[in-house]
Amino acid sequence: MTRNETTWEGGGSPFAIGAKPLGMWLFVVSDALTFSTMLMVYTYSRLANPHWPAPFAFSPSIVQATVMTFVLLSSSLTMVWAVDAMKRDDRRKTVQYLSATMFLGIVFIVIHMREWVHLINDEHITLTANPWNQPLFGATFFGLTGLHMAHVTIGVVYLGIVALGTRMGKFKTDHVETSGLYWHFVDLVWMFIFPMVYLMSVKR
Template identity: 45%
Template sequence: MSQSELTMSTGHEVLMESSPYGMEKKKLGMWIFIVSDACTFATFLFGYGYMRVGSQNWGTPFEFSSILNGIIMTFVLLSSSLSMLAAVRATQAGQKASANKWLGLTMLLGTVFAILHLREWFKMIGEGWRLFYNPLGGAAQFGACFFSVTGLHLTHVISGVIALAFIARGYNQGRYDSSHVETAGLYWHFVDLVWMFVFPLMYLMNAAR
């Protein structure tokens, strides 16, 4: 589910006074989505753990260059969280120009992350890694786990960038306000947080020794 779907609600609630119990429903909806999505990621990571524990010849293929790439990716994604924060602040203060700058930077950093990640993927595919094949001769599950877990995360990053683009456009046209940007920010920080699990589990634990 993309961000834009969540914010598309028309809601005829304007007919009535807003609920006395209300927090902003978009924000609440995003929190609930995050709870659910966290379960989905947890399932993938549980499957990875199960495969890894159950295997006798689990490979640890990541050389220093891959780890370095991963560290750079982590840095980029963490920075994008900061710039997202700045974008939210700017929209709340009504500084349109500044908000656009920060939103742009966030999308740029997200794109850089995706490019770095895809570069890593293509490098591995070039080396012969497949969903069902391990060129180093270890457990074939490695490719399956790596590509599915990071693939799910990458899908989240890319859809996040696209959603941010929609939000930024709506914000500039005056259709969306700071609450939309803030809700998108929640999603973005969540994707960032997930990476803080994926990076150590997928990369650091599989660093070549």
């Protein structure tokens, strides 16, 4: 390059962020469309069917799902604190906050698995059958919440790698910021799954 190119020509940083966060933003937008489509399938089926199952009793399902929401929101807060600590170059605090975020992610997975076990064992809901004879319910519910749980699990592993790299001094602020974008997105998706799936099908 013999001269300084303008932003329009590809020089500089058009979006004023690094390549890593930009890549994560592009992933987040595409993944948001995947979840939007799955939520739409669930909601359409729910609205179109007057006999749609309502297996979510206040206790344990709604109480557990509310606690899960509280846990995920809290994990987002510790993630914000991790990014903030990294910006101050306080690596020890960054690793502590990342570990707290991972711990809360694991708590979310454990509670969610308990909820699945309750639905399978006590309510007799599987991927293809349930007492209401509405097979789409199990397929859409387990598909949607399973995909989300997979994202949380991958997120916990991802944060573990970032925490290790940060502790060893190999990773920089943009690594932690990028992992934060992923984690907040996982939280954001749950903000739609909780009301659209659980609250739209409460047992009265």
